[in-house]
Amino acid sequence: MTAEPVAAVWTDFGGVLTPPISVTMARFCAAHDLPQEALIDAILKVTASYGTDDIMLPIDTPLVSEPEWVAQIGEVLRADHGVEMRLTTLADAWFDGREANAEWVAALRGLRERGLFVGMLSNMVPAWDLHWRRMVDPAELFDDVVLSFEVGCRKPDRRIFDLAVERSGVPAGLSLFVDDLPKNCDGARAAGWRAVHFTGTAEAVAALNEHLGVAI
Numbered sequence: 001m002t003a004e005p006v007a008a009v010w011t012d013f014g015g016v017l018t019p020p021i022s023v024t025m026a027r028f029c030a031a032h033d034l035p036q037e038a039l040i041d042a043i044l045k046v047t048a049s050y051g052t053d054d055i056m057l058p059i060d061t062p063l064v065s066e067p068e069w070v071a072q073i074g075e076v077l078r079a080d081h082g083v084e085m086r087l088t089t090l091a092d093a094w095f096d097g098r099e100a101n102a103e104w105v106a107a108l109r110g111l112r113e114r115g116l117f118v119g120m121l122s123n124m125v126p127a128w129d130l131h132w133r134r135m136v137d138p139a140e141l142f143d144d145v146v147l148s149f150e151v152g153c154r155k156p157d158r159r160i161f162d163l164a165v166e167r168s169g170v171p172a173g174l175s176l177f178v179d180d181l182p183k184n185c186d187g188a189r190a191a192g193w194r195a196v197h198f199t200g201t202a203e204a205v206a207a208l209n210e211h212l213g214v215a216i
Contacts, residue, residue, distance in 0.1 A: 006211045008117035008170035015180035016198045042076035059125045060148045066127040095131040103201040110216040123148040156187020
């Protein structure tokens with residue numbers, strides 16, 4: 001157990017409050033008859049054209065609109081793989097049938113009932129904003145929500161963690177972040193936070209219990 005329990009817990013959205021991204025990707029490709037390897041290759045090539053290897057960076061700050069990004073991916077699929085992707089947006093198809101992680105939602109509710117500050121901190125695409133809000137009720141679950149496209153910076157940039165501290169009023173040393181990507185956890189730690197790398201709900205809850213000193 002840590003010397004002083006945390007007072008604020010912030011959670012990522014995709015891959016934590018949802019099934020793993022790999023699961024959603026597989027379902028999406030199956031539903032739209034798209035070869036998964038070809039789609040991933042196209043996304044990576046479009047991502048590289050923006051000078052990054054972070055596939056979400058172009059669209060969640062954003063540098064490009066989602067329709068333009070989807071069109072660019074479609075062009076690469078057609079040119080390099082002979083595959084036609086008949087979509088102008090991924091939002092509807094990506095969230096179709098996607099369910100929230102009910103066990104993690106319950107854990108967050110338990111934290112809030114204990115009086116902790118509970119927030120969501122996510123690199124989010126503007127076009128996806130209404131969709132995630134249909135999966136979980138932010139007013140019921142969170143004290144605050146910090147989204148990359150709204151604040152103009154993104155994980156793992158220290159600025160977004162400093163902003164979250166400012167909005168929660170809880171010092172960085174008493175704030176904890178849960179994310180499925182190690183680099184985002186590293187970013188939180190570099191900002192003075194504690195962090196839990198999410199590999200599964202049971203494991204994350206056990207790690208939270210250690211930081212809280214009580215079972216949720």
